[in-house]
Every structure is written in structure tokens, then in C-alpha cells.
Amino acid sequence: MTQSAAAPAAEKPAPAAPPPRKPALGLRLDVRTLSLLGVLAILVLVGGVTKPDEFLAVSNLQLVLTQASVIGVVTVGMTLVIISGGIDLSVGAIVALASVWATTVATQEFGFTGVLFTAVLVGVGCGLVNGVLIAYGRMVPFIATLAMLASARGLALQITDGSTQVVTIPEILDLGVKDAYVLGVPPLVIVFVVVVVIGWLLLNRTTFGRRTVAIGGNAEAARLAGIDVRRQRLYLYLLSGLCCGIAAFMLIILSGSGQNTNGNLYELDAIAAAIIGGTLLSGGRGTITGSVLGVLIFTTITNIFALNNLETATQQIAKGAIIVAAVLIQRRTAHE
Template sequence: MILFSILSPYFLNFDNLITVIKQTSVVGIIAIGVTLVIVTGGIDLSLGSVVALSGVVAGFALAKGASNFVGILIGALIGLLCGLISGVIVAYLELPAFIATLGMMMSARGMSLVLTQGRPVYIPNNKTFNLIHNYNLFKYIPLPVIYFAVIALLTHFLLKRTSTGRYLFATGSNEEAARLSGINVRLVKLFSYGFCGFMCGLSGVILLARLNSAQPAIGSGYELDAIAAVVIGGTSLSGGVGQISGTIIGVLIMSTMKNGLNLMHVSQFWQQVIIGGVVILAVYIDIKRREAQRL
């Protein structure tokens, strides 16, 4: 942050900082969802595609005259359904999470394109629905930031203060030991994927409100951004280790880097190279930390 503020006089501008925080929110909500999956030792590559499909179906519902509440509910439930399908494939059919969610990624994206024929779905002028994204609390705090903060607090409580959170960590730490101790490991995995899908559904609705249209191609790369943020935040890809505060820090680091690089007019291609390097470094540090703990 100090480097970007030196290299670009606009970086610490108040409006720019608000923009960074606002842009953080959608990917942040997705990252919170996938944190639970990674804590259990899984992975979800379908995040961006599920965001798109949720937005498309919610957009169709609103375009056909559904109320705002129904549109939001449909979008969230589509995300939940996709997550549960992935969870069933991983937990009950015992396919590798990478393969299961890769299939969901392709299926959800394909369904978005089939439903829309590759064209945006425009919703009627709906100022109330648009407030979901565009309203600022106390004139300065965007509503998406409030959603992100509330979801982060509730999920932190879930992980740290409930038996469900303990089961998630136990499953990721040692699945066989968790099973022998009486934990329904399959149900725990199903819950994590369902929760992640639900977060993607909510994010799809927020993006729908921002754009006033459902874009079937939106969300491409969100899965990489979210997983990268989770890893940078200290959640172990091997499972059993992670916290929501770390994910929040990871998301802020990712958003700050992207915004700073944009202000410095760094090419999008080079940005991917830089962020990829940061992710590799974060994983390397995680591996070395776990090796040190074993000694």
C-alpha cells in the first residue's frame, strides 16, 4: 500500500479507497464461502460460473415480473442448489473435488449461455432493486460492504463458536479420525459446498443489481481470485487450518494490488503474472510452516 501511494498520487484518494472496498465485497463474499470448503480439505472451481447462473436465473425471474424478494431468493437458491450438487458428488459419490467442481463450472457456465443464448438479460428499471448495490449507508458506506461485513462476522462465529465449525476443522485435519469420532463427514462436506454455493448465489444477485442486467459471461476468473485470497489469508489447501479474518486480509491484499497496479497502468496480463507469483509464494510459505510444525 505504501509503494502504491508513492507511485500513484490517486491511490490514497478517499473515493479510490471506497472503490477498492466496494470492489472487494463481491469476491470477498465468495471467498468466505470457499474458505469453508478449503478448511474441509476440498476445493471449488465452479464459483464464477455459479455466480453467473444465479444472476441469470434471478434476472429472468425479475424480467418476468417477480418481486424483488422472490428474485433475490431464487438467485440465492440456485447457488445453493449448485453447491449441494457439487457436495453430493464429492461427499457421496466420492469423486475428487477438483473433477466434481470442474464439471459444475462447465455445466453452470454452459447453462447460463443456453438460457440467454449468450446475450444479457435486461431487467426492468427497478430503482429499489438497484439499491441492493448502489445505496450508500451514511452517504459513504456502500451496502455491499455491509453485506460482506455481516456475512464475515456470522461465518467467523460459525467456525469458532459452534460444533459445526469444529466438525469442519476436524474433517479437514484428519477425515478418518473425524469419522471414527462419530462426525458425519459426508454431511459436513455437503454443508460446506452448499454454504459456498449460497454465497455465490448472493454475489450473483448483487452483481445483477449493479449492472441492471444478467451477464452470462460474468464471473470468469472469480474462482481464482477467491481461492487466491483465501490462500494468501493463511488457509491451508491441505485443510484443517483457516480463519475468516485471514480471508478478509487476503481479499483486501488482492483488491489493493489490483487497484494499485491499475493506477500504475500495469497491463492486465502482467497483473496476472504478479498475482500468480504472490499466490505461489503464499502456498510455499504455508508448506514450510506446516513442515516446521511437524518437527
Template sequence: MTERTETAAPAAAAPPADRPTPVSPAPAGAPAHKGAGAPGNGNGRWSGDAGESFRRNLGLVGVLVVLIIIGIITRPDLYGDMNWVGDNIMSILTLASVVGVVTVGMTFVIIGGGIDLSVGAIVALAGVWSTTVATQSYGAGGMIFTAIVVAVCVGLVNGFLISYGRLVPFIATLAMLVAARGLAAEISDKQTQVSNNATINGIASNDILGIPVLVYILAGVVAAGWVLLNRTTFGRRTVAVGGNPEAARLAGINVRRHSMLLYALSGLCCGIAAIMLTAQANSAQAAMANLYELDAIAAAIIGGTLLSGGRGTIVGSLLGVIIFATITNLFAINGLSTEAQNMVKGGIIVAAVLVQQFRFKSLTQLLARNKLSSTN
């Protein structure tokens, strides 16, 4: 917008070099942002930004259907038992629950133009700190409070180093990955710490109306993340900061503070995940949540979140997590190796990035040309 204003104006009317060109406000009724579910140019469900999210999520559902069909073909004996199918669905959702919570926070960070390689280490540190003898003496409330506070504080440190220390997100979070793992090992003396709290352990073993509590926690975090991204000023600012930080700054957004809050939000999700993972294992150790950062990033990419920032959806990220959990389940019931599973996951990640590049560049340009031709 600034470049068009300067080009159209005569040279004599150009603003002084030390004064920024004002940014014109959006027209009344125009969407506040695009990319996180906002409608695009009124072209309906199947075109524009909102249409892109819908088509992408529909495609992910199609991938899930294909995986289910593969399971039916390879193990018809299991899929012929409806009771087993119901239990298997709950197993997949339970498997996806912890990584899914971490992925929600990661999605916000990536949409905001960052990356967080320390999420697995933060989960481990929060889990170890919350299962020390001193912390467990305060009961379930003390353990949950400790895990969340520790994780949020580490996230704030990440955000401060990146926003105010001007460190590259990759370097800052990589350093935190090493430091947090080391601190967790120091606190636990490299030993597995057993959780003796029945309330915490019951989070993984109890269910409500046949649905595990872990799945309810995942659903609650996803719902909260969706509302935060699509229905609040915080979400609109996240998309703006990730799409064009300089334009966001000129629009009055405190980009540094907002970026720091995004990493704190990622830490909050890690704290919740730490309690969930501790409940599943009835223990915590410095090596827990290994490579969760890669799983979360991969799921977000599969869900359509752009690594360059400015675009992504919580629903898409959730579908990405479920797809990976379904693949893991499919390989397990067929007795296939973990190595083959990892190769398939790697291929899916590469394919998803290639599809993103085609959709958001080639296809967008093609639609723009077709629209221009039709108007002429």
C-alpha cells in the same frame, strides 16, 4: 492415538480385527480443535496455533502497508488528497466485496478438505436465473430468493456427487463449472439480461453513512463466517473433517453429510454474490464472474488456508481478498497493464504457498526441538 495404543498394549490385549479401536476423549478443558483460532498448548499469542494465525494476519497487514507506501511513492499527487484517499479506500473495499463473499464460502470448503472450481459459474447461473422476465415479475424478494435457492441447490449437487458419488472434488466441480455456464447461456439465450428492479440496482449505488451497501454485505458475511467457523460445532467439525476425515468419522461426525453441507454453504455465498454482481452491472449474463474461482482460491491461500485442509481463518481470507483488490487498484492508478498485474498475482500465490510450507513444517519442527531442548 490408535497407533500408540496398539504399540503400548501387549499382543494378547489387542482388539479384534473387526472392531475399531476406541478413541479416547480429549481431556477436560482441552481445546476442541486447532487451526481455526483455537489456542495452541497455552504458549500465548506469539506461539502455537493461535499465535500462527495472529502472526500470519499481522504479516498480511504489513503487505497492505507496503502496497500503500508503493502507491504513495508512485502517485504522491493522488495520495496527497485526503478526500481522494477516502474515496479510494471505499473503491477498494467495493471491488473486493463480491469476490470476498465468494471467498468466505471457498474458505470453508478448503478447510474441510475440498475444492470448488464452479463458484464463478454458480454466480453466473444464479444471476441469469434471477434476472429472467418471469423472476423479475416477483420483485426484489423473488430475485434474491431465486438466486440463493438456485446457488444452494447447485452447491448441494456438488456436495452429493463428491460425498455420496465418491467423485474427486476437482473433477466434480470442474464438470459443474462447464454445466452451469452452459445452462446459464441456454437460459439467457447468450444475451445480456437487464435488471429493471430499482431495489436490486440500488444495492450497488446506495451507501449508508458514506459506506457502500456492498461493503456492509461483505462485512456481514465475513462476521457470520467467522462466528460459524470459530464459535460453533459446525466450524469445529469442518476443521476435524479437513484435518483427518477418518478420525472425524471415528469421533462420530457424519463426514459425508458435513462435506455436502460445506458445498451448500459455498453455494449460499455464491447466491449472495450473484445479487451483488447483478446490482453492480444492472444486468446478468452467462460470462459474468469469470475466473472468480481462481480469485477466491488464491485469496484463501494468501490468507493462510491450507490446500490440504484442516486449517484456515476467515480474517486471513478477507485480508487476502483486500490485498488482491489493492494490487488491482495500484496497477490501475499507475496505468499498468492487466498482464503485468496477473504476473504479480501469480508470484504472490507461489510465494504464499512456499511460506505456508516453511511455517507449518520447518518452523513448527524448529520450535518443537527448541522446546524439547529447554525442558531437558
């Protein structure tokens, strides 16, 4: 008996799936971090060449890190807000208000705890007002925080009447002397490191961080996915206010006083550091690590200019050029 049909031809094996590629975004972030480290290394080299004895001195490096710590804490909160698609122009004014409110004679009567609690409470309270206005009052973040900037600065001036409020609590003043350093590290730097680690964990290892990135990328899509966008934004401005309160207390330790001029232009420095670190002003992308490197770069530039007796105007021009370059790089990588 013959076969009525030919045997079907053997099927060719399906081609193997290509190995998964590393996301381009992750690669760009790694390159950006390495680039920032390279810029920081170049600045250290410039400082070491121009003023080797002064710049490379341990006391000067401690000073750079201490100065970076105060604005760095503010930048951590600012970075989270910008990643969510918001902005906070009031951080410097909140730092000023918290510092002067915490150093009044009435507050200092409660000692170390009273000053710390007041600074943090004022910061969180201002953040709460910002958050409520933006999240539930549907105000544009730029307008709401601009109003807080004016109000907080005005209230700080009214409290101090233009004078400096000197701190008389030994426990606070002692934290600013070298005897308080831990293995050569100033206490303010330790606080900064703790805040950075907590901020990094929040952004990269928690649902809170994923929700922050989601609402910054597309708030409506995040809402449809079940995220309470308004509550998340409220939490973010509360965190920003908390960071301002902590920074205000650090500034009190550093200067031994409270002044209505404290935190001047902190909002610009924090935003600039976040942009340098790769945070998109439109939201949806950013890193705490990059923002910290941005703070260190700006603080190092300021220190080098001061040691070389260069004009402040030239320093501001250099910072502006760096910001423009960072934004142009962002626009280029965003379209790749």
C-alpha cells in the same frame, strides 16, 4: 532402647511444572495476520505515492471495498470448503448462472424479492448438487466441481444466448448509487461484513467449525470420533453455494445486469485469497480473517495497476508470484 534403623532421608520436592507454552500454530497465525496487514499497508503506501489524488480519494477507496465485497463473499464459502479438505472450482460459474437466472424477464416480474430469492436458490441448488455428488456419490471434489463449472457456464450461456440481461427494478438499481450508502459505506460492503462475521463465528465459535477443521485434518479420525463426515461435507458445499448466490445478487446490484461472463475466474481468485490468508490446500487449517486480508490485497493490487495504466499481464504475474511465495511459506511453517 536404640533405634534399629536410621530415619529415612527427606525426599526432595518435585520440580515445578513448566508454565504452559502458547501453541506454535497460534503464534504462526498471529504472525501471518500481522504480515498480511503489513503487505496491505505497503500496497496502500505504494498507491498513495504513485497516484495520491486518485488512489486516496474516498470514491476510489469505496470502489476498492465494493469490488472486494463480491469476491470476498465467495471466498468465505471457499475457505470453509478448503479447510474441510475439499475444493470448489465451480463458484464463478455458479455466480454467473445465478445472476442470469435471476435477471430473466420472467423473474424480474416478481420484483426485488423474486430476483434475490432466485439468485440464492440457484446458488444453493448448485451447492446441493456438488455436495451430494461429493459426499454421497464419493466423487473427487475436483472432478465434481469441474463438471459443475462446465454445466453452469453452458446453462448460463444458453439462458442469455450471449446477450446482456438488463435489470429494470428500481429498488435493486438504487442500492448501487451513493444515496444508498450508510455513513459513506456502500451497502455491498455491509453485506460483506455481515457474511464475514457469520463465517468467522461458524468457524471459531461453533461445533460446526470444529467438525470442519476435524474432517480436514483427518477425515477417518473424525468419523471414528462420531462426526458424520458426509453430512458435514454436504453442508459445506451448501454454504459455498449460498455464498455464490449472495455474491450473484451483489453483482447484479453492482452492474445492473446479468451476464454469462459474470464471475469469470472467481474460483482462482477465491482460492488464491484463501491460500494467501494461510488456508492449507490439504485442509485442517485456515482463517476467515486471513482470507479477507487476501481478498483486500488482491483487490488493492488490481486497483493500483489500473490507476497506473499497467498491463493486465503484469498484474497477473505479480499475483502469481504472491501465490507462489505464500505456498512456500506455508510449507516452511508446516514443518516447524
